[in-house]
Every structure is written in structure tokens, then in C-alpha cells.
Amino acid sequence: MFEEYKGVYVIADCFEGQVRGVTYELIGQARLIADQLGEKVHTLVLGEAVAATAPSMIAHGSDVVHVFEHPLLGRYTTDGYTKVITDFFADHKPNVILIGATNDGRDLAPRISGRMKNGVVADCTILTVDTKDGLVEWTRPALGGNILAEIICPEHRPQMGSVRPNVFKKPEPDETRQGEICKEPVQLADGDIRNRFVEMIHIDKGDVNIEDAEIVVAGGRGMGNQANFAKLQELADVLGGVVGVTRPIVEKGWFDLSRQIGQTGKTIAPKLYLAFGISGAIQHTAGITGAEVIVAVNNDPEAPIFNVCDYGIVGDALQVIDEMIRQCKRIKANGGDAAAALVQTQQVPSADEA
Incomplete structure (x- = not known):
């Protein structure tokens, strides 16, 4: 036929x-x-x-x-x-x-x-x-x-x-x-052709393109309040990555839509994806299927994010972030590449260390 x-x-x-x-x-x-x-x-x-x-x-x-x-x-x-x-x-x-x-x-x-x-x-x-x-x-x-x-x-x-x-x-x-x-x-x-191109207007918000980022540090409602996202930014800066967020964080007005990851946001494929305080609803995980390594941190051992991650840490997101920042700074102080250490060796601090 x-x-x-x-x-x-x-x-x-x-x-x-x-x-x-x-x-x-x-x-x-x-x-x-x-x-x-x-x-x-x-x-x-x-x-x-x-x-x-x-x-x-x-x-x-x-x-x-x-x-x-x-x-x-x-x-x-x-x-x-x-x-x-x-x-x-x-x-x-x-x-x-x-x-x-x-x-x-x-x-x-x-x-x-x-x-x-x-x-x-x-x-x-x-x-x-x-x-x-x-x-x-x-x-x-x-x-x-x-x-x-x-x-x-x-x-x-x-x-x-x-x-x-x-x-x-x-x-x-x-x-x-x-x-x-x-x-x-x-x-x-x-x-x-019924329509005509008139002018290309470039909008520069000084923002980043998370779709092209090799390292994404993301936070969800488990981060607690807007001020705590400064810690995510600090970790992202140490690793040379960018900050992404879930839909509820954008809906609160804490971040622009350009940072939203998931079915109604951006689909990303970084080498390393760190998820803090993100439950792992399918609307979000649909946007991270292309990530090479996924590390999830959540205080709920039954969180769905643990079903899709490569490495999971059950613990307080803020404590783990502080420990990661400390270890990454130590690696950089010794002349190492913190991001490369995480991506290549795929080692993260354990919940006990955090």
C-alpha cells in the first residue's frame, strides 16, 4: 500500500x-x-x-x-x-x-x-x-x-x-x-509570501543560555526561599556552570522563564546536571533526559528524582551545597579543575559527609 x-x-x-x-x-x-x-x-x-x-x-x-x-x-x-x-x-x-x-x-x-x-x-x-x-x-x-x-x-x-x-x-x-x-x-x-521580514531586534537581558551549558546547577521548591538560590549561583560559579530552576520557581517570579527546565521550559543535555530540592515530576525530568550525569539531592528518599539520577544523595540540600562548594574550592586551590573532577570521576560528597 x-x-x-x-x-x-x-x-x-x-x-x-x-x-x-x-x-x-x-x-x-x-x-x-x-x-x-x-x-x-x-x-x-x-x-x-x-x-x-x-x-x-x-x-x-x-x-x-x-x-x-x-x-x-x-x-x-x-x-x-x-x-x-x-x-x-x-x-x-x-x-x-x-x-x-x-x-x-x-x-x-x-x-x-x-x-x-x-x-x-x-x-x-x-x-x-x-x-x-x-x-x-x-x-x-x-x-x-x-x-x-x-x-x-x-x-x-x-x-x-x-x-x-x-x-x-x-x-x-x-x-x-x-x-x-x-x-x-x-x-x-x-x-x-504574505509576510515580510522588517527588522531583527536582539534582546540582551544579560542572561545565559542553559540549553548550551555543559554544567547546570538546578533548584526546586526544596531550596526553601529565594535567598537560598544565591548558594546555587555560588556553586555554579565555582563549577563554571549556570543555574536552572523548576516551573514553580519561575511562577514565583524568582527567575526568568529562560531558566526553566522541563516540558514547558527548556530541554537540556549538559555533561553534568545537579538537582537540589527537586522532586522529579515527569514535567521536569522530560527536560533532562539528555544529561550525561545526573546528581540529585533531596531529603525525601522516595522522591521520583532518584529513579532517573545516576547518583543520589538523601540529605539537606543547603548542607550538601555548602559541602560541594567547600570541596570544589579546595580542588581549585590545589590547581585542579573542579568541574572536570565531578564530570570525569563522577564523584560527589556522600550524605554522611554533608
Whole structure:
């Protein structure tokens, strides 16, 4: 029935000619899916001058990179990107389409699916394949993050979903990989685009980007009061990391939304994630699945966070923070790298020490 639908397609997410990291994460997942289905990985990259990015996508796992270059594609527009992509898919019938759940991706995915008259599973965090039926099983949080819904698309093609950034690891590039780069024709005119880019206004709040941080020190309601978060900042400074928080802390107005981690906040993939006074509700843990090492501190031994962490400390969060700060400062005073010591040796002070 769907024999003519072939290939796992990734739609690259670019900004000002640069490929965002989620694109490579998706190529890695597309590679796993395609290998199980016996198909190829295709990547679509759109922009004004983006051909130079194609070799990197091949190195990360693409078999074919389709390059669409046009002055009207220099800035993302819903109309322009939707038209170019759906025109292409009218002649190429994809089996699977992956899009990053970024601001642009969340706008683009439903427009493409609507134009192609098929569904899209939004904000996925787990992708698996039923090789018997050739179906991708899309898993996403639902009902406010209280359950994980598994969704399949057995009666329509293409199978399509958007995937959160930082959920999957970016594959290591293989510069020896061979692939095909196809320069595709673009039929696009001013009249096809109803909105116009006027000006880019950069807002500088002097804040940090926790999505790119290698070390995140996070606090929840168990920290007690706003003043105690100064200790988190001190520990983050010693480690060279940044402070993140849970949704209730943002709702109290103690931190900006840009620091919120979880289903309704940022999805992060640091090398080290330290969680203090965080219970571990699924709404929060959905945002830390990509962390390499998770250390949790909570005075409740039954806290759900202990089910997802690599190392758990049952104890008072403030006492453990003080002990960590003391030990990290001692390491730095001796010429060591406190952050490297924690990440590489994965050693933390025990509850008894704290």
C-alpha cells in the first residue's frame, strides 16, 4: 500500500546561514530509523547560501542532502518554506519526516502536514521502530506531562513528527562518509509570501543560555526561599556552570522563564546536571533526559528524582551545597579543575559527609 514511500527525511533548522544543533541530533535518529527500515537518510536545507553546510550533514549521517537556495529563503517565512518543501515532496514521497521542535519547526510542521493532508506528532522525546510493520513509534508527554503517549501512523504517509532539541545526542561526525549533494530548483516569488521580514531586534537581558551549558546547577521548591538560590549561583560559579530552576520557581517570579527546565521550559543535555530540592515530576525530568550525569539531592528518599539520577544523595540540600562548594574550592586551590573532577570521576560528597 505504501511501497512508493521511501526514505527518512530531516528538515534542517537554520538561522542566519548556520545549522542549529537539533538538525544533527535528528540526522542521528534518522540514521538509526533508516538502518532498521533499510532506507536512506535525506536532509533538506533551505536558505540563501547554505550549500556549504551539506558536507557536515553527510558526515553526521545523511546519505543525500537536498539544497534549496534562493534570496527569499534567507529568512524563515511560513509561506516560503512551506511552499518549497511541499512542492518537493509532491515529487518525492517520504516515508518519515523529522522536524526540530524549535520556534520555526513548531510553526512549519503543522503547515506542512496540513498542506500534505497528513498528521504530525508534536514535541516527541522518544523514537522507536516497529520493523515488522515499518512503523515509527512516536512517544511524547501528554496530559500536562502526566503520561507518555505512544503514537503510530498506520494508515497515512508520510509518518511525521517534531522532536525536541537536546533530547538525543548529536552523533560523532565521520569525515570519510560519502554522500550525494543535490542542488534543487526553487520556484518562489514575492507573491508567494504574505509576510515580510522588517527588522531583527536582539534582546540582551544579560542572561545565559542553559540549553548550551555543559554544567547546570538546578533548584526546586526544596531550596526553601529565594535567598537560598544565591548558594546555587555560588556553586555554579565555582563549577563554571549556570543555574536552572523548576516551573514553580519561575511562577514565583524568582527567575526568568529562560531558566526553566522541563516540558514547558527548556530541554537540556549538559555533561553534568545537579538537582537540589527537586522532586522529579515527569514535567521536569522530560527536560533532562539528555544529561550525561545526573546528581540529585533531596531529603525525601522516595522522591521520583532518584529513579532517573545516576547518583543520589538523601540529605539537606543547603548542607550538601555548602559541602560541594567547600570541596570544589579546595580542588581549585590545589590547581585542579573542579568541574572536570565531578564530570570525569563522577564523584560527589556522600550524605554522611554533608
